[in-house]
Structure formats: structure tokens, C-alpha cells
Amino acid sequence: MPCATCGRPQTDPVKGSSPWARGVVGGRQILLCAQCQESDPDWVGRLDRCPQCGSTRLSVVMGSAVCRACGFDWPVEDLER
Numbered sequence: 812m813p814c815a816t817c818g819r820p821q822t823d824p825v826k827g828s829s830p831w832a833r834g835v836v837g838g839r840q841i842l843l844c845a846q847c848q849e850s851d852p853d854w855v856g857r858l859d860r861c862p863q864c865g866s867t868r869l870s871v872v873m874g875s876a877v878c879r880a881c882g883f884d885w886p887v888e889d890l891e892r
């Protein structure tokens with residue numbers, strides 16, 4: 812999955828954790844590269860949030876968003892269709 816903002820392809824770090832950020836926007840999983848996170852510090856504010864705990868640590872699986880913080884899940888619309 813490329814960067815949602817600049818389209819740069821994701822690169823795997825040689826070691827350590829990836830600088831790429833994951834999030835969900837409009838019910839779709841996105842990735843943001845380190846450069847775009849830096850040039851747009853407000854990117855976190857555009858992410859979808861868990862309706863239960865407000866966390867942005869979400870995953871989208873089979874049409875549902877799942878909060879990785881509290882485990883709450885809810886249906887999301889697939890805007891690709």
C-alpha cells in the first residue's frame with residue numbers, strides 16, 4: 812500500500828519499527844510515510860476515531876473497523892464500491 816498523500820511505495824525498514832503511520836480515513840485503511848507525517852502535523856486529526864474510546868488505532872477488516880485499543884468494532888462503508 813503506497814503513502815496516501817504522496818503515493819510513495821512503502822518500504823520495509825531494515826530493522827526496528829516502521830516510520831510509516833497507519834490509520835483509517837472514511838472507512839479505508841491508509842498509510843502515511845514519515846515525510847508526509849512531518850510536513851502535515853495535523854494528519855492525525857483527519858483520521859477516523861473509535862466511537863467508544865476515541866482512539867485512532869483502527870484496523871479495517873471485511874467491512875468493519877476494529878479499534879485496536881478497546882476492541883470495539885463497527886461497520887464501515889467501502890467507498891471504493
Ligand SMILES: [Zn+2]
Binds near residue numbers: 845
Ligand atoms: Zn508520503
Ligand SMILES: [Zn+2]
Binds near residue numbers: 879881
Ligand atoms: Zn476504542
